[in-house]
Structures are given as structure tokens and as C-alpha cells.
Amino acid sequence: MKKAIRNLFQFDTPYRRFELLETESEGTPSFFARRKAEKAKHPKKSGKIDRKLKDNRAWLTEVFCAAINTDLILRAIRVGGRTDALVVSMNGMADDAKIADFILRPAFHLDVSGIPEEQLPSYFCGHALSMYETERCDEREAVVSAILEGRTAILFEGAREAILCDTRGFVSRPVGEPQNEMTILGPKEAFTENIRTNVTLLRRILKRPDFVCEFRDAGGTNGTKLVLAYLEGTVNPALLREVKRRLDAISTSMRLTVGRIEQLVEDYTYLPLPQMLKTERPDRAASAVLDGRIALLVEGCPIAGVLPITVGTLLMSGEDLDMRQPVGTIVQMIRMLGAILSTYLPAYFLALALHHPGQLSSEILETVIASRAMVFLPLWMEMIFLLLVFQLVREAGLRVPGAIGHAIGIIGGLLLGQAAVSANIVSTVVLIIVALTGLGNFAIPDYSAQIATAYYRIVLCIAATLAGLLGVTAAGLCATAVMCSAKSFGVPFFTPFAPVAKHREHLLFRTRLENAAGTTDWTNPKRRRV
Amino acid sequence: MNLRLGAFGKQETAATVLLCTFFGGCFSVDCRTLFGQGNASWLTEIIAVIQALLLFEAAVWALRVRGGSDLSALIGDSKLKKALAVPLMLALVLAAMLPLKSFLLTMTEFVFAGSRSVAACLYLLPCLFLLTVLGAETIVRTARIFLPILILSILAALVSGIGEYRFDRIFPIPIGNPFRLMSEAGSAQLRAASPLLALLCVGEGTQDRMAMRSAGRIGTIAGGALAAAALFALAMMFPYSELREMSAPFYRMLIEVRAENPTLRLDRAVLFLWLAGAILCAAFYLYAACLLFCRTFGVRDARPVALCVSGLAVTLILVLQYDTAATSAVRGHLYRDAWALIGVPVPLILLKKRRRKTTCAAAA
Numbered sequence: 001m002k003k004a005i006r007n008l009f010q011f012d013t014p015y016r017r018f019e020l021l022e023t024e025s026e027g028t029p030s031f032f033a034r035r036k037a038e039k040a041k042h043p044k045k046s047g048k049i050d051r052k053l054k055d056n057r058a059w060l061t062e063v064f065c066a067a068i069n070t071d072l073i074l075r076a077i078r079v080g081g082r083t084d085a086l087v088v089s090m091n092g093m094a095d096d097a098k099i100a101d102f103i104l105r106p107a108f109h110l111d112v113s114g115i116p117e118e119q120l121p122s123y124f125c126g127h128a129l130s131m132y133e134t135e136r137c138d139e140r141e142a143v144v145s146a147i148l149e150g151r152t153a154i155l156f157e158g159a160r161e162a163i164l165c166d167t168r169g170f171v172s173r174p175v176g177e178p179q180n181e182m183t184i185l186g187p188k189e190a191f192t193e194n195i196r197t198n199v200t201l202l203r204r205i206l207k208r209p210d211f212v213c214e215f216r217d218a219g220g221t222n223g224t225k226l227v228l229a230y231l232e233g234t235v236n237p238a239l240l241r242e243v244k245r246r247l248d249a250i251s252t253s254m255r256l257t258v259g260r261i262e263q264l265v266e267d268y269t270y271l272p273l274p275q276m277l278k279t280e281r282p283d284r285a286a287s288a289v290l291d292g293r294i295a296l297l298v299e300g301c302p303i304a305g306v307l308p309i310t311v312g313t314l315l316m317s318g319e320d321l322d323m324r325q326p327v328g329t330i331v332q333m334i335r336m337l338g339a340i341l342s343t344y345l346p347a348y349f350l351a352l353a354l355h356h357p358g359q360l361s362s363e364i365l366e367t368v369i370a371s372r373a374m375v376f377l378p379l380w381m382e383m384i385f386l387l388l389v390f391q392l393v394r395e396a397g398l399r400v401p402g403a404i405g406h407a408i409g410i411i412g413g414l415l416l417g418q419a420a421v422s423a424n425i426v427s428t429v430v431l432i433i434v435a436l437t438g439l440g441n442f443a444i445p446d447y448s449a450q451i452a453t454a455y456y457r458i459v460l461c462i463a464a465t466l467a468g469l470l471g472v473t474a475a476g477l478c479a480t481a482v483m484c485s486a487k488s489f490g491v492p493f494f495t496p497f498a499p500v501a502k503h504r505e506h507l508l509f510r511t512r513l514e515n516a517a518g519t520t521d522w523t524n525p526k527r528r529r530v
Numbered sequence: 531m532n533l534r535l536g537a538f539g540k541q542e543t544a545a546t547v548l549l550c551t552f553f554g555g556c557f558s559v560d561c562r563t564l565f566g567q568g569n570a571s572w573l574t575e576i577i578a579v580i581q582a583l584l585l586f587e588a589a590v591w592a593l594r595v596r597g598g599s600d601l602s603a604l605i606g607d608s609k610l611k612k613a614l615a616v617p618l619m620l621a622l623v624l625a626a627m628l629p630l631k632s633f634l635l636t637m638t639e640f641v642f643a644g645s646r647s648v649a650a651c652l653y654l655l656p657c658l659f660l661l662t663v664l665g666a667e668t669i670v671r672t673a674r675i676f677l678p679i680l681i682l683s684i685l686a687a688l689v690s691g692i693g694e695y696r697f698d699r700i701f702p703i704p705i706g707n708p709f710r711l712m713s714e715a716g717s718a719q720l721r722a723a724s725p726l727l728a729l730l731c732v733g734e735g736t737q738d739r740m741a742m743r744s745a746g747r748i749g750t751i752a753g754g755a756l757a758a759a760a761l762f763a764l765a766m767m768f769p770y771s772e773l774r775e776m777s778a779p780f781y782r783m784l785i786e787v788r789a790e791n792p793t794l795r796l797d798r799a800v801l802f803l804w805l806a807g808a809i810l811c812a813a814f815y816l817y818a819a820c821l822l823f824c825r826t827f828g829v830r831d832a833r834p835v836a837l838c839v840s841g842l843a844v845t846l847i848l849v850l851q852y853d854t855a856a857t858s859a860v861r862g863h864l865y866r867d868a869w870a871l872i873g874v875p876v877p878l879i880l881l882k883k884r885r886r887k888t889t890c891a892a893a894a
Contacts, residue, residue, distance in 0.1 A: 348799075356641070359795045467653055470637065473802040474653040477809060478660050480675060485668035498674035500541045 095169025536667025
């Protein structure tokens, strides 16, 4: 009570709540609170392995913060009862049974009398370790990376080398069915989060000696691994060089996935269309590799990135070539129609209804007027509102797991639509237009392209509202020009139509399959299809 | 250097030249002059295209002899020739402006009746500016993408009007006076030769002089043939006495077709599709003018110049929309005498100054 009265009447420093200020260590932020991008600082873990085991132990304890980080297991042993050694692994990442059976047990029974300390690692490798994949190294950085990957490092007293043993034994998801790229005729395997499994999935399809999977560090402090998969001797060397150059420039502390890497290496940041195909299907990635393109696999990401791509790549599905030529042509044409409808139909309808009603026949005009008799929203607002609701239902359906997600789609589509019509918020004609647009949108196989189309659709609707067909023409022309100017890793987006390439993608008309060696020529690969 | 020229292939270049020739031939015309004496517009177009091709061949030959890849190589460092480049730039800006002016007139008269030209220009200017800034590579690629659908729409418009065509309407054809035909074709050089002039300006982007030549030939011949066919169809649709009073003959043709097929109301969609084609052609001309300016006067960034030429073109369109005595006179001169902006400077640029043979002794 006394304290409360004192607080009320006394000008005192108020109690300061804990607040974490982002500028505590950097001073006052600038007017727009922008900072220059900083290069990620790597902790000091480079250098050579020390001869003294005690120093090595101290170094590992410091790097891994072993005092508080209980995951790191530092097991001191005496090899053959004579030489001290240290077995280091990460708990949960390495298989305990493998370490016990194939490292510790032979180490205790190995006779190392007469072996100089410097030669102990090589002697141990040759006489004690009954493991298939072992490696000797003298770099501290390699040891740290190996331990983080789940391998086990063995360091010896008096030796400047460590042995790295493959004891990885962490739990990972088994190969399952694709969730977003379902096919009827195609294979039913999908990538997983395990990069080794993903490489194996690709290797099972591409049984060629020139198929190369180049393991690289994805850059940044996280030590994420990525794989560049391509056909050596087929892929354009300039393209490969450029991809590697861009990947080398990545330096970030965030977790890397295919989508994030795409944004870090792409040319056109503000282009809504993706510049890398993201697929969860190994067969699709393998087909791209056979065409002379590069597949990108990232550790912990069940998606492969394929680059470079064109508009045609985004409009094709994995099983298009599995269908017969006439059927495939019809499917392709329907898909193109769907893409065009989903982009232009709402804007075209708005333009006609608002600015050029004379272009609609009297029957259609009467239907539109009758359906909108009680609707209080203006037509353009009604259209944009419904398009946004459609996106909302779709996003909600995607994020909600399993059967509930499907149920939300149905509830959103049927109940919400019906209720909106009954409440005179929207008219039936606009509902039909939006439904057709949504169907057309789902005909586009690539998810990123679907989202990009939604963006263009809204822009075109605004343009149509403002200036009718003039607005649609202006916005459509600008959008097409921007897409024409864009390139995915040096390949223009509208290849092979503009610029023209010899290889014609089966975009509108599926041509018959031919017995042809070589690959597509729009990436200018070494071995072209003739 | 930020000239944004890029590199493009033969097919894309030919597509752009084709569109420019077609839109120039059909939408840069003054009906009162063209159909003043009879219905020879299609014949004039063919002759004009042949004349333009001859000029183009001469320019390519000069490039081959002097070892250059575009017009700026022919202009060189001579101050006189640099001065001659100015009318060429003006010709390109005018060539960009004329079809757009025609479309603007159609829009304000038939589509957005009662609206002001300034409002419509607000939508044209960003498009022109964006395309010009993105550069020749983007323009020609966009033209290649639009070409099939534009050709399809033009052919569909021509074919769907077959029921309305009457062969007797093409008469009278003033072929009795070939000199007059030739001079009329000469007067049409602003629209016929501008595509090839623009191509010569961006010649380096075609990567090869021979590729430029063949793309120019193919595009001009195909575009000229299409324009001549469209003008011929127009001549069969309306008698010349009606045509010379019309402001937007091709749109009127579309309306006639629509009147015959009330269920197929696509006239405005087709009109705006053609407008997209005209914007693309205008952007090509404007970029060529911009590049010629940059190369001639040593400007290293094309973007400010692109903004200026786009603004200039739109301003000219707006000014010439007004019906005053002065603008009418300027319009008349534009259609009759603007050929001189190309017809005079280009031969002068092609002429090579003979160097005097001087010996060391004489010089001493």
C-alpha cells in the first residue's frame, strides 16, 4: 500500500521491463532502419590438427561448446593398452552400435607395439577398422564437418591425422509418394529429406557413368550440403561454371532450402514467376538432367531444383510424354487454355462488363444484370473480393493437414459461395467466372507458377477496372515484355519460341516421340539432339 | 555502357520488321491523301516496299564495303553526318507516333466515345517507356511472341469479311499515270522505310550483317504483302469515295464484319490486340532512335534518352490530335513530305567522301 502510494506521487524511474533491442550492439539505426548486408562470420575452426591429444580435446571442447553442449561425446580410449586416443561423435547423429562394434572393440584389442605414433592412424585404418568408408585428414574444419554430419572422428596422441569413419545412423523419413505432383501413369516415388537417399533415387534412374553428383557446401555458417547433379560431357560447361559461381557467392546464416537458394542465386528478384523448377519427383529431375540441365539437391529438403527453366517447363507435368500423342496434345491444349483462362478471363469479363458492354450479347448482358440486381458491391470489388477469397480458401486448404484440408476446400467452395450468393454479396455470374478461373489455375502443374498467375490476374483486374480493354492490353503487354526480358540462368524465359531453338517443347502440340540421341539444344549442351 | 541492345535471332528480327511494315502500311496512312484519286493504296504499298528494300540493300552494301555492323558505323565521326542523324531520329519518332495516333483517334471516336486523348495516353506512355528501357532484345522477343496471334487476328478479320467484298469497288485504279504512283510510293517512305531504318540502327544486335539483311528482306516482303492484302481487302469493302472520308477504316471493317455476325463480337478485342502490336512497333522505332542518338553523340546510358523519346512521341501524338489550322498543316506535311527525313539523309550518309591523294612531299 505504501509502495503503491509512493509510486503514485513520486517521480521515480519506472520499473524497466526486459526489452531486447536490436541495436544494442550496433548503435542507432538509420532513418529507414536499413543495414548493409553483412557477410556471415564463420567461427574459427580452421587449421591443422595438433600433435597433442590434450590440445585437440581442448579445441573440440571450445568449438562445440562441450561444457554446455551435452550432445558431443568425447570418449577417451587407450589403443592396445598403449596409445591414448579420442573418439568423438555427435549423439543421435552417429550409430552407437557401429562405434562400439567396429571402432572401440578392435581398438582395445589392436597390438600397436613398435608402431610409431605418426603412423598410427594409417595402421589403425588398415588393421583395426572393419568399416567400408573411412578417411584420414589433417584439417580441423573437415573433422568438425564430419562430426556434424554424424561421422565419428578418431584422434591419436602424437599423430597429426584423424580418422573419419562413416557411422551415420540418424532417423530419416522413408521414400514415400509425391504429395503435390501426383500422376496417374508416372512413377510413385518422391524425394525425402535425406540427401543420400535422394542421390540414390536419381542414380537408380540414371544408370550412366557420366552422371555426376557433385557434393558441395551450400555456403554460410550452417554447413548444409548440396548436390549438383548433371551429365558430365553433356551439360553446357559455361552454365555449370555460372551455377557454381553463384552458389559460391552464398554466405548466409539462415537454413538453406531449394526455394531459398533459388532466391539467392536468381537474376530477377521481383519477377513473380519462378526461375528454378521445384519438383519432388526423381523421374522429373532425372529427365531434366538427361536434357542437359542441372538438378540441385539440398540436405534436409525433399524438393529438387531444376535449372535453367522456361515457361514451357512450368506448363508441363512429369507424365506428359507417357501419354499417347493425340491424347497428349489434347491435354496440353486444355492446360494452355486453363492457363490463359485463369490469367485473362476475370480481367476480360470486367473490361467488357464495365467499359464495353456492347461486346456482350444481349442475352449475356441480361443474365449479368439480373444476377447482380441485389448485389450491393460494385462489380470490380466483387470480382477482386471473390478472387481473394478463392486464394484464401486455397491457402487454408493447403496448410490444414489431410482430410480436413480437403473438407475446407469443399466447404469454402460450396457453402461459402452459396452463402455469399444468398447474402447478395456476390452474383452467380461472377462466381462462375471465378470458379472457371480457379479450375484453369489448377491446370497449371507448377505451384509457384499458379501463385504467379494469381498475382498477374489481380493486376490485370485492376487494369481492366481502370481502363477496360486498354488497361488489359497495356498491363498484358508490359507483363509479357517483362517475362520476355527475363532469363533463367542465362536461358530466356520464352525459349524455344523467342528466341527460337531447334528443340521445340511439347507446349501446345505434342509431337510424336522420336528415336533421337542427344539432348535439348536450348541450353546449348555439348551433345545436341540432331 | 548501358545501351540494352542485347542479341537476337533472325526469326525475331523478321517478325518485328514484318509487324512494323504491316502497321506502318495500314495504320500510318492519311485516307484523304491515299484514296484521294482512286483505290491504288495496295499498289502504292507494294511499290513503296520495293523502294525501301532498294535503299536497305544499298545501306547493307555500304556496310559490307566499309566493314560496319549498323548505321552508326556509316555515320562515323564526321560532324556533318552526325547532323544528318538528327532527321533520321525524328523520322523514327514520327514513324512510332503515326500508328499510335491513328489508334488513339479510333479509341476516342469509337471505343471510349467522349473521352480525352490524354487519358488514353496515360496508358500508352508507361508501356512505351518500359519497352524502350528494356531494350531491343525484349522488344523483338515480345514481337515474336505476339506475331502468330496478330497474324491470326488479321487473317481472321480479312477472311471473315469475304461476304462483304465486292470486286467492282476497287475501281478506279489510277494506273494510267505511273509517275504519280511512283511519287505516291515515294511519299510513303516514312512508313515503308522506317522498319528497315530501325533495323539498320540495331544491326549489331542481329549478330551478323547477313542475318540482318535476310531478316530485313523476309520481314519487309511478308509485312508488305500482308499490308497490301489488307489494303486490297479494304478497297473491296468500301468504295474509295467513302474511304477518303473515313478516320479508322480498319476498325470500320471490323464493325461491318461484326454486324454480319452478331454472336461473334470480338471487334474491340481485335482492335486492342492490334494496338498491342502498334505499341510494340512504336517501341522498336523509339529504341532505334534512342540507340542512334546514344551512338552518334556518345551517350552511354540509353534509359534517360528512352524516357525522352517516349515522352516526345506521346507529346507529338497529343499535340497533333488537336484540330487547329497549324496542326492540320503539320499533319498534311507529315503524310506528304516526311519521306524527306529518310530519303535525303540516308543517301548522303551512304556517300563516302573521297580522300585526296596527298604525298609526303606535297604535304611538306
